[in-house]
Amino acid sequence: MDVTKNRPSIIVEHVQKTFLLRHAHSFKEAFISKIKKKKISSSFQALKDIDFTVNEGESVAILGYNGSGKSTLLKLISGVLEPDKGRILTRGRVAGLIEVGAGFHPDLSGRENVYLNAAILGMSKREIDERFDDIVAFSEIEEFIDSEVKHYSSGMFLRLAFSVAIHVELDILLVDEILSVGDAPFREKCRKKIRELVDEGKTMVVVSHDTGTVRDLCDRGIVIRKGEMVFDGPVEEAITALKGK
Amino acid sequence: MTATEPVDLTGFSVPGRGNGLFDVFRRRYLLRLLVRKGVSTRYRNSALGWGWSYVKPLTQYFIYYFVMGIVLGRNRGIDNFAVYLLAGIIMVNLFNEAFSNATKSIVDNKALVKKIYLPREMFPIAAVIVAFVHFLPQVAVLVVVSALTGWTPSLLELGAILFGALIVVLLASGLGLIFGAVNVSFRDAQNLVEIIRLFATWASPVLYSYVSIAAVMPDWLTRIYMMNPLTSAIELFHYGFWFSTSDGSLQPPPHLLQYSLIGLVIALVVTAIGQLVFRRFERRFAQDL
Numbered sequence A: 001m002d003v004t005k006n007r008p009s010i011i012v013e014h015v016q017k018t019f020l021l022r023h024a025h026s027f028k029e030a031f032i033s034k035i036k037k038k039k040i041s042s043s044f045q046a047l048k049d050i051d052f053t054v055n056e057g058e059s060v061a062i063l064g065y066n067g068s069g070k071s072t073l074l075k076l077i078s079g080v081l082e083p084d085k086g087r088i089l090t091r092g093r094v095a096g097l098i099e100v101g102a103g104f105h106p107d108l109s110g111r112e113n114v115y116l117n118a119a120i121l122g123m124s125k126r127e128i129d130e131r132f133d134d135i136v137a138f139s140e141i142e143e144f145i146d147s148e149v150k151h152y153s154s155g156m157f158l159r160l161a162f163s164v165a166i167h168v169e170l171d172i173l174l175v176d177e178i179l180s181v182g183d184a185p186f187r188e189k190c191r192k193k194i195r196e197l198v199d200e201g202k203t204m205v206v207v208s209h210d211t212g213t214v215r216d217l218c219d220r221g222i223v224i225r226k227g228e229m230v231f232d233g234p235v236e237e238a239i240t241a242l243k244g245k
Numbered sequence B: 001m002t003a004t005e006p007v008d009l010t011g012f013s014v015p016g017r018g019n020g021l022f023d024v025f026r027r028r029y030l031l032r033l034l035v036r037k038g039v040s041t042r043y044r045n046s047a048l049g050w051g052w053s054y055v056k057p058l059t060q061y062f063i064y065y066f067v068m069g070i071v072l073g074r075n076r077g078i079d080n081f082a083v084y085l086l087a088g089i090i091m092v093n094l095f096n097e098a099f100s101n102a103t104k105s106i107v108d109n110k111a112l113v114k115k116i117y118l119p120r121e122m123f124p125i126a127a128v129i130v131a132f133v134h135f136l137p138q139v140a141v142l143v144v145v146s147a148l149t150g151w152t153p154s155l156l157e158l159g160a161i162l163f164g165a166l167i168v169v170l171l172a173s174g175l176g177l178i179f180g181a182v183n184v185s186f187r188d189a190q191n192l193v194e195i196i197r198l199f200a201t202w203a204s205p206v207l208y209s210y211v212s213i214a215a216v217m218p219d220w221l222t223r224i225y226m227m228n229p230l231t232s233a234i235e236l237f238h239y240g241f242w243f244s245t246s247d248g249s250l251q252p253p254p255h256l257l258q259y260s261l262i263g264l265v266i267a268l269v270v271t272a273i274g275q276l277v278f279r280r281f282e283r284r285f286a287q288d289l
Ligand SMILES: Nc1ncnc2c1ncn2[C@@H]1O[C@H](COP(=O)(O)OP(=O)(O)O)[C@@H](O)[C@H]1O
Pocket: A019, A020, A021, A044, A046, A064, A065, A066, A067, A068, A069, A070, A071, A072, A073, B286, B287, B288
């Protein structure tokens, strides 16, 4: 392997994330709890001492059962959440296929939404202009691009949203369960597209329940159980480790 | 793989740590799209569209004109009261709109805030700009009405108008950042906003003149009243749009320039505090929403 490829892209150092579950959502409730000496919050530790490094060009799967903290980890890497302890460092542009379509507005047309969401994901006007045709072509909804998104079927909506997200200029791609939505042919198309990005040497962190997808896309697997990292190694062994215990 | 060999950290950054308001202006294109979205989707589903948003201020204007001006005789000593009132109301409406839009902006955009990292100051700032866009047609009406009553602006007057608008926009942005952030955890913060809005309308010279308030308040209180950034902004607007159309019997308040500069400084300080408060609360947005 050449030297530059060995430089890390993502460094996760002893990261801990605790959620404070607040029971008071207004000044009034907080005040009443204070008077009655009730606790206004309880805490839940979602991630404990997570520590790993992803090198440039590596493709890593995060495996674990529901509620084990996989999405939380991706949100920490994308910057949506901040760790309570430890630190995270990234190098290059991070893009997340975490929940596509979050910035879509039903009253705007498909075209307007493409521009708005691509800008939300960090693209400049010039970049969007350049890629607009590719985005629309990939989504296969050319004839509806100027109608309002509220008239789209959920399948059409997902295609467009996914297509925007996948065309963002990026160095690191975070993928959360996204390959389990949409119809089968489109899902396959998305997987191919992500595969292309892997082959181009993009750094990738993938969360998926589908072991087939994980085997196809990733070389390395990290298993998280109830917020603790229990395995880090070759993807095949990670899958066994997940199912084994 | 977890062995800690020292790595070269150049080029690395901490995700989710931006430069606050500076990032908003670095990402102007996104800001522009968010403003455009705010302008075009608001009222889209109501029959009159944007028209509706002017029905309320217009009604308010005529009620105030009738009750304050004619019934209570507040127009005595204020020549061309129609323009005087209009200039003040438009300014206060700008403040009220911008402030309450900004306060709601984070909660309104929770789908985005929870899922994608972007400089969150973007939302309150976009909300203030949308309010400013809403304000421009009202200014156009004011220009027409003033012109009909003999308004021929000089550079000084135009400067006063811009200065006044700047103070209001800054003040609303700062307060909007503070309350927008607090509103995420304490949803009843909006009640406080209502109270501040009420104060904005009544504790500034919109419906009466500064002379009548100075007549009933002790000196020190008048001085505080004059230091309210909204007071100087509204007096700047009066100076810009109304004074030259009046008979000159009500002069601009003494030391208006000094008070305006104080108002500007206060608005800037509020904006800086807003940024600090916002940053403190921001870390919890994604999990609290
Ligand atoms: N914003 C939040 N506030 C409180 N608890 C949360 C929040 N987000 C996630 N959690 C909790 O953290 C745990 C891990 O969640 P998540 O990362 O979504 O798991 P996974 O993606 O592996 O299914 C869950 O128990 C979930 O309830």
